Amino acid sequence: MSGHALQIKIDGRSYSGTYEVDRQVLTVKTSYAKKSTAVPPRTGHHSLAEQLLRELVLEEKGRKGSRL
Numbered sequence: 001m002s003g004h005a006l007q008i009k010i011d012g013r014s015y016s017g018t019y020e021v022d023r024q025v026l027t028v029k030t031s032y033a034k035k036s037t038a039v040p041p042r043t044g045h046h047s048l049a050e051q052l053l054r055e056l057v058l059e060e061k062g063r064k065g066s067r068l
Helices: 046-062
Strands: 004-010 014-024 023-028 033-039
Touching: 004 046, 014 046, 023 046, 033 046
Parallel strands: none
Antiparallel strands: 004 014, 014 023, 023 033
16 A cells, blocks of 8 residues: 555554545555545644544444454
8 A cells, every 4th residue: 555654542552544635535455345535624634544544444334244
């Protein structure tokens, strides 16, 4: 994966992904999913990427058969 690396912890476990910004759209990618959103004015890219990664992890954990 290309882009900026990022890592978060949820319930003591680490999860990682990468993010890229193109034309004010931030996209977070993991090995199992990706998610994009428009970047609001005066919002830090890294903090927004962490929020999207957290959403991706929680969505994946909620899927039947998830290995997270």
